[in-house]
Amino acid sequence: MFDLKKLIRTNINALQPYSSARNEYSSAEGVFLDANENPYGQWNRYPDPYQTALKAELAKQKGINPNQILVGNGSDEIIDLLFRVFCIPGTDKALGFTPSYGMYAVSAAINDVELVTIPLTDSFDLDSEAAIELLKQKPIKLTFICSPNNPSGNAFTQAKIREVVQAAQGIVVLDEAYADFSEQGSWLELLPQFPNLVITQTMSKARGLAAARVGFAFASEEIIAVLNKVKPPYNVSELNQQTVLAALRNEESFAQQLEQIKNEKRKLERELALLPLVRKVYPSNANFLLVEVTDANRLYAQLVERNIIVRNRHKEVPNCIRISIGSATENEILLNALKQIENEESTVY
Template identity: 55%
Template sequence: MNRLERLVRENIRALKPYSSARDEFSGSEGIFLDANENPFGTLNRYPDPYQKALKEKLSQLKDIPSKNIFIGNGSDEIIDLVFRIFCEPGTDKVITFPPTYGMYEVSAGINNVEVIRVKLTPDFQIDFEAFFQQMEQNKNIKIVFVCSPNNPTGNSIYNIEKLLEYNTIVVVDEAYIDFSERASLIEKLPEYPNLIVSQTFSKAFGLAAARVGVAYANESIVALLNKVKPPYNVSALNQKAALEMLENYSLVQDRIRLILNEKEQLINQLSELDEVIKIYPSDANFLLVEFKNANEIYENLVNHNIIVRNRNSSIKNCIRITVGSAEENSQLINTLKNYKL
């Protein structure tokens, strides 16, 4: 048994996965009388359980073999599956770096797994001394979650490779990587069998409603994810939507450029406002902005039907603002300019 296999829960190693009708026959032509489907309609057939066409397109785009790709019902399903595969409830632990994406902690709670929080430094980077200390003190840490570019701070996290030197699973959440100039850690997969890189179609591809997440990982980890997932976890409609965006990737790139241009204009306009104290560096499609009084600003914007995210509870007087269309951003700025007038 290798180091990676030792991290897997014993019951998952022994699990015999459900075999669906489409596992036993994978062709596309024929008279299908095997899955108790309704013979009428256009959505009457079960979808491809392994999303082969979608993986082939992603393989070409990312220059990574299909065997290293897993498709999930959003990235949140991937997070939950990783807990189920590697963490023994009530025994194992995970590390997160707050302030960060809240679903790591929610999934930990659902799976009865203790969370060790190693707070980011004031400039929102990993405190490696504190991390190393926790790794030495706790022998049951199975997973380390790091979000880069980080949500809600927007910045990229540096030196993630240091986390991979331990015998734990490291999940790098790259939901916003398409907006960043930094390279994806996908290129590090051949070096680190314990690395899982998650991405999504929700942000740059504009398919938040479709719920399509992607994990890039060692072939053994992908096999485990396929073993534990529900048989038909991504609908045919959602697979088709993702494929259409991949086939029109130039449109995705154009929209990314538009969003990034709008972000620069938004930074310039926000920096001129008296109520704004600081705009944090961002490699994502949003900005973390410190105001003199975040709660009052937030309520004022809501009263004008402009909905942002108040992060004051975790980062003092900070609001997270998604970059919208030119018209939406203009309304935001005008409302902020007229604040208290």
């Protein structure tokens, strides 16, 4: 039987959260002399601490209750909040799969939590058998699954994810930062089946608002309530709440961009595969390609010299670079540069 209270740190269970001025009186009407704001200007008031309008729109679009949504200052803030709510520093353990998104390890380290890791298989699949075994042996408070995974780009099958979520005694965080690009879609409609599941999504990728720093967590009302206790009261600015709300309502532009990025990905994938310096282009359900080349360090430097910046993932996956899908023009510039490098160095490659 899943007991959320037992997973939450005792001090967080006992925490009396800060009650902000806008918590205590939330109507838009009134003479506001309660928050020591400057009475003049357009952005002089504190924002809605619970992002009500934004959540109402998101709830409608995602078919979920607004009380099951947490809005964070990027999903990075949510990852950190999860550690702070569930993991006792120096004592509790979390689980991650490698290679994956680097912030799980960084947030774990900041919070003094050991992140136990299990390698993905050679084809970057989830080793659910190893995970189930480990989850049986060790008390794991948080398990991070990133699907589609960064940096490999593949999405895990529902069956594999389900096995891990069901085996976990603690919370499982399913990071869906790239789910909009994926044929597998989102797990959101399965959320009611799993009281220990937290799904994170972000405005930073398909939605094109990385500058706004807005991410979401979807989970049971009980989990969201405890995350709300710990988040800073005004964690998402009014400017960003308005920007995100407008973007969410602009379905047409979102759909168009998504299609364009997917088409560009297919094109780039085909073109890259033809280059002699490319050994392998991994299949991708995201808006980037993991590409194995002859010498990743060397190629990375050669591209930087030409003002083209890709991500060198050699330390995580030998001789691999990760390439974000750019505009048609940007991708063309990259391909031309790669061809030029090949011509100049044909003897090396």
